[in-house]
Each structure stands twice: as C-alpha cells, then as structure tokens.
Amino acid sequence: MLTDQGIILLEKTANEIRQSIISMLVTAGSGHTAGPLGMADIFTTLYFHSLRHDPKNPTWPERDRLVLSNGHICPVLYATMAHSGYFPVEELQTLRKFGSRLQGHPHRDFLPYLENSSGPLGSGLSQAVGMAIADQINTKNRTGAELRGPSGIDRFIYCLLGDGELDEGQNWEAAMLGSKERLSNLIAIVDRNNIQIDGFTEDVMPLSPLYEKWKSFGWHVQQIDGHNFQQIADAIEQAKAFFEKPSVIIAHTIPGRGVKEFERKPEWHGKPPSKAEADMALAELRTLGGKISSEHQ
C-alpha cells in the first residue's frame, strides 16, 4: 500500500532524480532530455515502491526483471538505480564518457546490473516476453492460467516502452505472442508522451487509438496519469492481480516534466540542456517551480 507519507517520499525522490538527470546530461553534452524527465515518476515508483529487488544484491535470482526497451531514456534508469543504491550517485557524471559503465545506450557488459542492452528500438518487449515464458516453463505453468504454482516464483517481468517505438512492427509480433502465451507475469508500461524525434507521434505516424490496439491484441489495458504516484502504484498492483493475460499500462506523461521550459516540446526529445538551461532547470526543480526557496541558490 502506498501511504500519503509514501507519496511525499516518492515525490521528493523523483525530484532528486530529475536533478540528477539534468546534471548528468549537461556534463555529458549529449543525450535525451524529455523522455527521462517524463518517466522519472514511473521509475521512482518502480524502484522505490513496486519492484521486488535488492540493490545490494543485484543478482538476487528471485528479483523482478525490468527490461528497458527504449534505451535512449537511460539517464532516468541510471539516475534511479544510483539513487536506489546500485552504484554511487557521483558515477552519474560519467555518462557517455569513454570507459564509463554508463554507456550512451545501456550495455549490460559494462553495467552488469542491467537486465538487457538496448538502444535500437522495438525489441525490448520481445525480450520481456521471452523472460516471462522462461518463468512459466520453470514454474510448469506455461499452458495454465496461473503463474503462481506450488513451485512457482512469485516474480514479474516489467517492460518499459516508448510510444514512438511502437512504430516498430516487432512490438506487435511480441504483443501477439504475449497474448497467445497468456503471460500474466508480464507487465508492459508505455510512456505515452506523444513525441518522437521528428515531432508529435500523431503527425509522424499516428498510434491512435492506442488503447484499442493493445486491447485487440488480447492484452489487459489500463490508462493512467503517469505523474500520479497513486495511479502508477495502483495500476501495477492491478496488473499483477490480473490473470490469464499480459498487462499493459498506457501512462500518459508530459515530456520534459518538471521543467516548464522543456515540457511538451518535441525539440527536447534528443538534445541535452546547455549550461545556462541546466542552471535554470535545476533552480526550478530545487524550488519546485518557485513554490519554495532553494537552499542552493
């Protein structure tokens, strides 16, 4: 259960993660800004509330698996992992540098705590489907409706997807297989921020009606406000409880969320802030948009 106190803590953590995203991007000098900021609330809820994991024991066999499909939003993944204790927050400043564990797109040979390497869009859901099938084989429930058999591992596979990457046909190949295999242990979360690198998704390649698309592919579909911690946590709980089908949560997010200048603008999809923009963004995050006075000013 997510308490009011819990929500306040998540808000605070998400704000810190957003600050880390800005600061690592300005140091790196390249990378994506809008997507990571927009997904900070969801990543925070996952790593600080919903996921079963142990940052001090990253290879714990019974951990949930989190597959990031749209690897370009990795600043939010790295920042959330650092803040939850996988590695020092200072290491975030090495993003995209030679020899860094924090590659421009995630590579698990460099950062072994990652479940997958990604960057090329459209193949994360397939990998998550494969993981979920493997678990169903292991629990001898592959053809059954229930995952949690007597010998079963009470584990979920999460897959985080961008909306723009749903242009890739492979996602729909994976969606069909997930449905065919009744992967109730699989939870996909789509970052529905309506932007991709060339503009708004509905101009570049319309995805609408996205809810109906997933529904017609046989998935249990929920739509939520991707910045409402209660809704995020509840949707994940509902997805876990739903048997017989894989679940997808379409999370409506605001790209660039947290920094007014960056919000809802496709041009912030694929570039980092300049030093001046970063200072402005950090000031805004530290003062919560001017609501409080910053101690760092």
Next chain:
Amino acid sequence: MPKENNLKLNPKLFEKDIEMLPIRRGFGDGLLEAGKLDENVVGLCADLSESTQMYLFKERFPERFVQVGVAEQNLASVASGMAAMGKIPFISSYAMFSPGRNWEQIRTTICYNDVPVKIAGSHAGVSVGPDGGTHQAIEDIAITRVIPNMVVISPCDAIEARKATMAAATTKEPTYIRLAREKTPIMTSEETPFKIGQAQVFFDPKDFIKDFKKVDVGVIATGALLYKALKVAKKYADEGLGSIKVLNLSTIKPLDEASIIALAREAGALVTIEEHQVYGGMGSAIAECVARFFPVPIEFIGVCDRFGQSGTPDELLEYYGMGESDIGIAIEKVRTRKNIF
C-alpha cells in the same frame, strides 16, 4: 579407403552407394538429443518446424517449444530473453530470414547482450533449388561472422550437424549453425571426432599416392561441397594429376588459424570452396588469415556477386561455378600462379 583413416570417415566415402541425408536432419536429431541431456534447452520456431526438423524436439518436449509464428525478429529477441533467464534457446527458420531478416536483433539482443542463443539457419545455399533466389541464403556466413561474440559453424553432413548441434548446446556463446535442405553424402561416421573450432584433414594425399612427395594444392571446403572437393582430390590421386590435400572447415569462426597456416605452408597454394557469396564468406576469412601470416595464392569457389534462381541443385551448382569441373579449373589456376611466384 586404402588406409584406416584416423578420423574414421565413412568407409563408403568414395563408393557409388554412399548414404545420403539432409544436413538439417542432423540438426533435428541433435536438438532432440541435447534436449534430453539438458532441460534448459528450449526450441523456438517461426512457422517452419517441419522444414527445419525442429518438430522432432517439439513432439518430445512440447512444454519447451515456442511457436512464434512468421515473426523472425521476435524469434531472435524472445530467445534472448529466455537465455537471460538461464535457458539455452535454439531458434530455427530458413537462413534467409534468420539470420537474414532479423540480423539487427541477433546483433543487439543476442550478441551484444552476449547470451547463448543458437541460431539454426536451414535452406542455406543455392542448392535449395526450385524455390528460387529469394529463399537461397548465400550471404549468411558473411553477416554472422562479422558480429562479435558469434560462433559460426557450417557442418559438412547430417552426422556432423548433429554433433555440432549437441556441442553448441553446451557452450555459452551465441552460435550460428548453417544447414542445407537437400540430401547430401554422409562423409563422416559416428566415431569421427568433432570439436567446435577444429578443422580436419579429410583427404591426405599421402594416404592415396604411393610415391607421395609433396602437396601441390591445399583445398579448404565448408558444408556439403566438401564432398566434391574430396572427389576431385581422389581423382587427382588416382590419375596421377597431382596431390591435393583437403581440409574440412566446419567452424568458420573462431577460425582454426593454425591448421590453415599449416596447409598454406605445406601446399603453397589454396582453393576455398563454399556454397556462399565469395565476398565476405569462408574464403574471405581464409584470405584474411593467410594474408597476415603466410600469404599464398588463393582461388575462391563460390557465388560471384549474383543472386540465385530456380533449378535443380546440380544445375545451379554448375551454373554458379561450384561444380567439380570448376574445382579442377581453380586447382590448375592456383597451381600455375604458385609456380610463377
């Protein structure tokens, strides 16, 4: 065979009634065996379980078989996910589609992730025959051997394919196993040793020529065309035309550089034979090796920058320059080049 061969090759190697089996059948048998030995072995197929012979595994282990439909990109990445959870997935389709269509998924989700997915590409080469050029994979060696972490195996017959499949099931590397559709001669026997990465001399002229002095030309072949090379070498020995040593290079990556350099030194001239594009294939791998360590003249037998077409396997092999006469011409050519130097 005049002498007991230490490789225990098929005693009927040069007889008319040599047994024939499709190489892909060896894969089907090998996967079934591997499945019995290790419950982590799983099979995934893109709507071609009969053609690729994966049905043998599917019938025995239905709970470990995943039918993904006609979706090769998904096939590769689903296997990657299963491998990340400790499975040893074998994926099968026609080589044209896997590793053809799904090359990037193989590169990123299998090889970049470095997970032990085994890719069985059936119907490789022009000998697929009547289906025509769209279905004849003659670029697959080039596109797989270029990916880091990948192991590439091109077995010469069904028995070797069975052994290669079983061996691949025990390794942690991403592995491509190249298979052919048609029945081809069984050159090896159950007793023939097999090790990934090990080239083997399948025809040593000193065993066939009484007053053997030196090797004139070294021939390196992969896949079923190896049989044509053996026949040509035998003919040379029988008719006193020269001494030809033939190497079976079933593992193309990692390359058995020691065996190749040894043959280059001994023969001073090489012919490479593969049912694949000359550009980027096994011959190119040999050239890369020999050029660095012991340069000798090389002639390349394979498809020369063209697409295949419909026809019988024999018609096509002749038309595209991979017949026995072409091997003879290449041997003569490279021998001349060697003597000019």
